[in-house]
Amino acid sequence: MVLESVQPEAPSGPPHAGISARGLHRSFGPVGAVQGMHLDAFPGRVTALVGPNGAGKTTLLLILATLLAPDAGWVRVAGFDPTTDAGEVRSRMGWAPDVLGFYDALTVAEYLDVMAAAHRIPAAQRHVSIPAALDSARLIEQAHARVHTLSRGQKQRLSLARALIHGPSVLLLDEPAAGLDPRSRIELHDLLRQLAAEGRTVLVSSHALDDLEELADEVVFVDRGRTVASHRVDQLPTNVGARSYRIRSLDAAALAQALGEHGVTPVPAGPSAVDVQVYGGEQNAARLLAELVASGVPVTAFGPVGGSLEAAYLQLTDDDQAVRR
Ligand SMILES: Nc1ncnc2c1ncn2[C@@H]1O[C@H](COP(=O)(O)OP(=O)(O)OP(=O)(O)O)[C@@H](O)[C@H]1O
Ligand SMILES: [Mg+2]
Known part of the structure; x- marks a missing residue:
């Protein structure tokens, strides 16, 4: 070359x-x-x-x-x-x-x-x-x-x-x-x-x-x-694009059903947790959490996967090449 x-x-x-x-x-x-x-x-x-x-x-x-x-x-x-x-x-x-x-x-x-x-x-x-x-x-x-x-x-x-x-x-x-x-x-x-x-x-x-x-x-x-x-x-950008959130619940079936009703597709992340993609920043994540709780889902944990550095990194590098934990 x-x-x-x-x-x-x-x-x-x-x-x-x-x-x-x-x-x-x-x-x-x-x-x-x-x-x-x-x-x-x-x-x-x-x-x-x-x-x-x-x-x-x-x-x-x-x-x-x-x-x-x-x-x-x-x-x-x-x-x-x-x-x-x-x-x-x-x-x-x-x-x-x-x-x-x-x-x-x-x-x-x-x-x-x-x-x-x-x-x-x-x-x-x-x-x-x-x-x-x-x-x-x-x-x-x-x-x-x-x-x-x-x-x-x-x-x-x-x-x-x-x-x-x-x-x-x-x-x-x-x-x-x-x-x-x-x-x-x-x-x-x-x-x-x-x-x-x-x-x-x-x-x-x-x-x-x-x-x-x-x-x-x-x-x-x-x-x-x-x-x-x-x-x-x-000053890392955190409010752009999609970000992964991990949700834990005491009732996996109720969580899956409530997410389905909100048009969110969960990806299993261990025995009692799922990951979901939230678009449009933290306000939308807060809204999803409020709706899950309002629907009676016993949520025990809800938070972004990885820090803002990881979010920016995954956004900036191709998914097939990025190192995921
Ligand atoms: N001496 C070398 N001869 C041939 N190819 C090389 C050599 N050194 C690096 N490369 C190639 O250059 C590219 C960049 O390699 P480099 O080691 O700089 O990556 P890196 O970002 O440090 O990766 P890692 O996170 O795995 O350490 C790779 O495709 C690698 O195969
Ligand atoms: Mg190296």
Whole structure:
């Protein structure tokens, strides 16, 4: 396949110290992994990169992390171009890939020492930066444990500690919450929020939409290699199109009958629940609930399935590609 020639277009405003990308393209043979992505991630904010499997999230992050050259496009990370100033970008950027190879025979502290040395951090300074990274990643207690003995969640945290070792101003994290238990997820959120509050730019890819709603300030939706929308999380559109609501009732037959009378088709969602599509926003959902109760249906729960982030995501990505829980 011959690639379209795309002229890099710099944004018109003044450059910022976070991440900017415009018109990014990258193909692998016939596969157009990134086909026109644009993105801004600002200092002091957590930006979520959200999209279905194969959308191009990892490819984009690899480009930002200087590990993959784009075929076309304009990109800046911490004020530098990863394609021409990789060294400048790497000294200011921390990268935590989705799968990290570890030197299993080393202890956690030894591993971070090797990584700090790779960043050319002098030995005297490493005595400060390694405990600081261990502390940030809540790994102080595991400092002398061998890497291969860590749990999956602890390895995720070590990956984060490694990304933080040189005090970067931009953090790129590919699915950092994968495999974490609920408490570890909350701790990760707290840590990423704190890192953003310190003025860093945090870009994080994920499928865990409910979590992201609590974590992210901005969300960039990507699908099939393209940016489909960017929003502030507190301004996500929730009152457009259809939204799924889950209804539980003590009397499944009465619920099914009442929904039928209102022309609503229920979809079973477990033994005592159904999902229905409600069009036209929350007022219509409230009206449906009131009518069910007025009809004598013993409703015990009625609420949207997933958060507003999930609603927006499912609307913006194709149903057959979207990841549903
Ligand atoms: N090195 C590669 N060689 C060939 N194709 C690749 C390569 N890397 C990615 N791709 C393809 O590019 C597309 C985007 O992949 P990418 O890994 O960026 O998606 P993703 O959004 O990170 O997906 P996931 O959510 O599953 O991690 C996919 O179709 C993938 O098969
Ligand atoms: Mg990926």
